[in-house]
Amino acid sequence: MNSLLTPAVAGLSAGGAYAILGVCAIFTYRLVAVVNFTGAAIGAAGTFVMVALTEHGMPLFPAVIIGILAGALVGVMIGGVMTKWFSGASATTKAAVTAALLVGIIALGLRLTGGQRPHLFPDLVSGSAFRFAGVEVTWGSLLTVTLAVGLTIASDLFLARTRTGLQMRALSERPMAAELIGIRVRVLALAVWGIMGAVTAFAMMIIAPLRSPDFMSLSLLVVPALAAALIGAFRSFRAALLGGVLIGIVEGMVSALEFGARFRGVVPFLVILIVLLWSQRGARWDAAR
Amino acid sequence: MSALAIENLVVNRTGIPVVRGVNLIAKAGEISVLLGSNGAGKTTLLEGISGVIPASGRIALDGADLTRSLAGHRARAGLSHVEQGRTVFGEMTTEENLRVALHPSASLDQAYALFPELVQRRTVLAGMLSGGEQQMLVIARSLVGLPKVVLIDEMSAGLAPVVVGRLMSAVRKLADSGVAVVLVEQFAALALAIGNRAYVLRRGQMVFEGGCAELAKDPARLHHLYLGDAGETGAEETRQHA
Ligand SMILES: Nc1ncnc2c1ncn2[C@@H]1O[C@H](COP(=O)(O)OP(=O)(O)OP(=O)(O)O)[C@@H](O)[C@H]1O
Ligand SMILES: [Mg+2]
Numbered sequence: 001m002n003s004l005l006t007p008a009v010a011g012l013s014a015g016g017a018y019a020i021l022g023v024c025a026i027f028t029y030r031l032v033a034v035v036n037f038t039g040a041a042i043g044a045a046g047t048f049v050m051v052a053l054t055e056h057g058m059p060l061f062p063a064v065i066i067g068i069l070a071g072a073l074v075g076v077m078i079g080g081v082m083t084k085w086f087s088g089a090s091a092t093t094k095a096a097v098t099a100a101l102l103v104g105i106i107a108l109g110l111r112l113t114g115g116q117r118p119h120l121f122p123d124l125v126s127g128s129a130f131r132f133a134g135v136e137v138t139w140g141s142l143l144t145v146t147l148a149v150g151l152t153i154a155s156d157l158f159l160a161r162t163r164t165g166l167q168m169r170a171l172s173e174r175p176m177a178a179e180l181i182g183i184r185v186r187v188l189a190l191a192v193w194g195i196m197g198a199v200t201a202f203a204m205m206i207i208a209p210l211r212s213p214d215f216m217s218l219s220l221l222v223v224p225a226l227a228a229a230l231i232g233a234f235r236s237f238r239a240a241l242l243g244g245v246l247i248g249i250v251e252g253m254v255s256a257l258e259f260g261a262r263f264r265g266v267v268p269f270l271v272i273l274i275v276l277l278w279s280q281r282g283a284r285w286d287a288a289r
Numbered sequence: 290m291s292a293l294a295i296e297n298l299v300v301n302r303t304g305i306p307v308v309r310g311v312n313l314i315a316k317a318g319e320i321s322v323l324l325g326s327n328g329a330g331k332t333t334l335l336e337g338i339s340g341v342i343p344a345s346g347r348i349a350l351d352g353a354d355l356t357r358s359l360a361g362h363r364a365r366a367g368l369s370h371v372e373q374g375r376t377v378f379g380e381m382t383t384e385e386n387l388r389v390a391l392h393p394s395a396s397l398d399q400a401y402a403l404f405p406e407l408v409q410r411r412t413v414l415a416g417m418l419s420g421g422e423q424q425m426l427v428i429a430r431s432l433v434g435l436p437k438v439v440l441i442d443e444m445s446a447g448l449a450p451v452v453v454g455r456l457m458s459a460v461r462k463l464a465d466s467g468v469a470v471v472l473v474e475q476f477a478a479l480a481l482a483i484g485n486r487a488y489v490l491r492r493g494q495m496v497f498e499g500g501c502a503e504l505a506k507d508p509a510r511l512h513h514l515y516l517g518d519a520g521e522t523g524a525e526e527t528r529q530h531a
Binding site: 170 | 339341359360361364365369370372376378379380381385388389390430431434
């Protein structure tokens with residue numbers, strides 16, 4: 001029993017981070033209509049800023065704050081490119097543009113961070129919070145999952161209750177009509193990119209010590225993030241939350257299996273495949289008739 | 290003084306001038322009716338004025354030049370455009386549609402006073418409203434932004450006559466409250482009946498400007514203005530060649 005529970009719980013912090021990234025992906029998609037492949041890379045940039053600062057002796061707290069701000073800044077820069085040149089483009093074009101940007105960011109990031117050269121990622125939180133059924137639950141997993149749940153609830157409330165949230169929904173539905181009622185369309189879109197950059201950067205800082213900590217691996221965490229978003233059909237924050245956590249848990253369990261460790265990274269791909277096939281079942285059923 | 294003054298406006302579509310040197314003024318408290326046959330360039334003119342598409346010439350709102358400003362800035366300056374096709378935010382409720390556009394010193398009651406039928410539809414998704422209700426909603430959404438000028442494009446398209454009458458009287462009330470309204474309308478007789486000034490656009494150029502009453506009295510003239518020498522298109526061509 002414990003042989004599965006331990007790794008499952010170990011997968012929680014990754015799962016929480018995937019959930020955060022997934023919720024951010026949905027946020028970006030719903031509000032600025034972009035399937036954003038650069039999400040994790042933006043967070044990675046912020047994380048590496050933080051690491052560079054701590055490696056140069058800055059205390060952890062200010063380094064984290066500056067790293068988060070850097071994530072926001074990179075988000076705004078990417079958002080600037082997307083809103084300036086591609087606001088009228090189709091969803092497919094925009095997704096392709098972010099995929100291309102991802103390649104560029106990874107190349108640039110690897111160059112700036114010294115490729116695969118190992119960095120010392122400080123643990124933002126460490127140690128065991130409590131034991132549950134004989135299994136250690138770490139502060140890290142507790143924090144990411146709490147953050148993920150908080151972000152999910154906050155996202156829903158923000159969009160439903162606040163005036164800015166209302167404006168963002170209007171913007172996402174009909175950008176021109178939103179502009180014609182005087183909504184500051186560009187400012188709002190850039191705000192979405194900035195907030196997503198900041199949140200992602202923080203999530204990445206927590207998960208980075210658990211990963212092979214190079215710029216590319218962190219940037220490619222966009223795959224489980226999009227898998228979680230897909231589970232939420234790019235619409236439901238709550239489903240993405242559950243999906244992200246679930247992917248983390250399954251990953252944890254797979255990597256505990258003797259032959260599974262090397263295949264941990266395959267889990268999100270399998271999830272994407274299964275969700276896509278599931279979502280197409282109606283079409284295939286119709287075609288078969 | 291006129292709230293909206295348009296001078297020598299040229300608006301291109303895919304590189305072709307669709308609106309060619311148009312002058313138009315709209316005064317506070319008045320309805321300026323803009324008529325013209327399909328494809329005359331009415332929608333293009335309104336889009337050039339509100340900034341949906343770029344235009345050259347001069348656009349002034351209460352004397353302030355807006356020709357170079359973006360659509361959002363023009364809207365915040367008090368130039369409102371109720372687009373063709375009832376552009377409600379369909380996944381938001383009726384009330385959310387109004388709240389998102391609400392000016393700090395306006396209240397939702399103003400919208401509900403003009404269109405009481407929207408009150409009981411408050412919590413319904415705007416996408417679920419009838420065509421008439423959606424049209425009321427987009428006009429109400431415009432008015433809670435406290436605009437100085439409202440451009441309304443084809444509000445009665447596809448609606449039952451009784452609903453069109455409702456909308457016409459609401460627009461008259463809107464103008465009476467001190468707003469300058471520019472009304473683009475296919476139902477010329479109904480629009481002329483509530484309007485003050487009339488304009489007729491043909492192939493991107495203004496071919497008539499005068500009182501609504503004057504034009505309403507003379508349907509034959511209106512018909513001629515719409516179509517030009519279309520009844521005798523051949524004649525026009527011949528004359529040009531001559
Ligand atoms: N998006 C577009 N791209 C290119 N040309 C366009 C576009 N929209 C309209 N046009 C052309 O511009 C001209 C004027 O169109 P516009 O829609 O302004 O006319 P309208 O007077 O509003 O007509 P209607 O009464 O049918 O609404 C037409 O010849 C039309 O073919
Ligand atoms: Mg039109």
